[in-house]
Amino acid sequence: MNPSSQDPLSTQAAAGIEALVARLRDQGVQAGQARAQQIEAEAKHEAARILRDAEAQAKAIREATQREVDALRKGGEEALKLAMRDTILRLKAELSDRFSDEVKRLIATKLEQEQFLEQLILEVAGQARASAGVGTGQAVEIQLPKALVDPEELRRNPLELREGSLSHFVLSLAGNLLTAGVTFGVAAGPDEHGLRIALKDKDIVIDLTDETIAAILLAHLQPRFRAILEGMVT
Template identity: 40%
Template sequence: MSNDQKHPAPPVSHGVERLIERLRDEGVAEGRAGARKIIEEAEARAHWLLQQAEEEAELIRRSAVEAAERERRSCDQALRVASRDAVLSLKARLSQVFNRELDRRIESQMQSETLLRELILAIAGRTRDYCESAERLEVLLPRHVFGLEDVRRDPESVARGELTALVRELIGESLRDGVSFVQSDDDTPGLRIHLNERGVTIDLTDKSVAELLKAHLQPRFSALMDGIVK
């Protein structure tokens, strides 16, 4: 009996099954490896995307914080400027009110016949003390002081009133050493003293006196406003 008859060859189907099993195992292993690789890549991608999202969120947060800070500083600056402008505007308005009230009061006072007479006597007499004896003085008075229009309108009331006494007193004073009283071309409250030989005029009208008082009082008024309005 031959060897082939003693050991018969394994059937073909058994070898095929083993091949199929091996291929299946290899396929499963490759599939698992591929799946694992896909999962790892997906996890890496997800981690990267999460990191990118966190970085972008941090940039957005910082940008928002910086924008809010810029807005806050801008608002603070705008408030400071508005406050400063309001204070300056208030000071300017108070200064205007102060100046208008000062002008009004001085104009009213300079129209007083009593004050005008005192100014004439005091200024003319004092000016004569500093002038040469031969030098002539002209005191320019408002037109209404001479009362020509008042006389035409109501002669009796003028004769009884203080204006007449004032005019007579002025006429009497005009006889003093070189001092004459002249009617001005306008009715500006106050008076002017003109030194003929020197060509100098001393302006004591309401506007001139108001400017002198403003120059004297305005610094004190401003200091007062700085202490009250800050």
């Protein structure tokens, strides 16, 4: 066969092949591009999802951390308030106790002063004498603090007592008060300060000791002192 007679067919076949190859190539390129675009879109979508999840997780962590911080701060504030309240209560209690102790100390100190006791004895003796009445037989005993009056001294001759002493003062009054049924004795408690008035016929003892006087005064003064504390320490 003459080669020249196949040239048109060969050329046509070659052209067809080239066209097919070109079409396949174009289709492959288009498919590749489409796939690449799809992959890119999926990657962007996935990246957006990951970013949203990360932001949501970060927000959740921030909120949880903030809640924990708020809880810790609130707990700290409550603990601080409680500590401050307890401190104030302890301070008020301590100041109140010190006030009571100071009142008791001042009363005990005053009742240890013989000059004050002499005035108190005169007042009590006068009241007892007026209440008893001469000749009524009412027995009243004024009991003196053992720390300031020695029972042995009261049994001595008044001339042997030191002038100006409490014992000397008491014995100087005793003679004038006996007719009214008023006598003197010594309290049993060695640490007591002040006086006791014993109405023997009625078995009644009236305390004018430091403890009793302090209790009466504190019942009146403590509420006022607490009110002052409330205004100063809140």
